Amino acid sequence: EAQVTQNPRYLITVTGKKLTVTCSQNMNHEYMSWYRQDPGLGLRQIYYSMNVEVTDKGDVPEGYKVSRKEKRNFPLILESPSPNQTSLYFCASSPTTAGLYNEQFFGPGTRLTVL
Amino acid sequence: QQPVQSPQAVILREGEDAVINCSSSKALYSVHWYRQKHGEAPVFLMILLKGGEQKGHEKISASFNEKKQQSSLYLTASQLSYSGTYFCGTEKNFGNEKLTFGTGTRLTIIP
Secondary structure, eight states: OOOEEEEOSEEEEOTTOOEEEEEEESSOOSEEEEEEEETTTEEEEEEEEEETTEEEEOSOOTTOEEOOSSTTBOOEEESSOOGGGOEEEEEEEEOOSSSSOSOOEEOOOEEEEEO | OOOEEEOSEEEEETTOOEEEEEEOSSOOSEEEEEEEOTTSOOEEEEEEETTSOEEEOTTOEEEEETTTTEEEEEEOSOOGGGOEEEEEEEEOSTTOOOOEEOOOEEEEEEO
16 A cells, blocks of 8 residues: 555653654655644644755754655654654655655654653 | 635535635745645645646646735535645745645535
8 A cells, every 4th residue: 555654653752852753655756755733833844855865954944854865764853852843743755856746645643742 | 934824714514615715925836735634644635836737636626826826725515525624835936845834724514
């Protein structure tokens, strides 16, 4: 089944404890992206990647890191999480190679709480 | 800067029509529409490109006014399944690949 998977789905952690949220897609998509969703603010893009080793900042990249060493994986790293990073996180992928011309397929989401 | 969506929320009876608007202060290359049901991930509806090209579901219609940097999503003869939050996302330039979403429009369809 074609899908985007995220792990974990739920995570409660404490301030300053490094964590990684994994994202994997099995559709051979070039484009992958991370979003956070907060009440009243909609979806905000954190980072995106056009292909392996190519990443770029979205609208809210502060406090996050990403890497794209393999086409299928795009992990989101929080080196020192803070309470304001408590949010619902979505990973998405798309078969786009130039321009966002195709639909994005979203993962199921990861609900992160930072105490 | 996030595009502005209007209305923020709307309640309709089954069979009624709705229009959701998306407006940007900057020139746009493309507008993307997604729907998210409660507790689920966003699902693609449509992409509208500068120059008039569109890609999306047959039952959904939308418009893109490039000069005004505005897009509208038209939902006709609404069904209960149309309920959810609708998001527009905008891309400023071809090849920019950065998508900025609005804050959403919550649509509730009642029987």
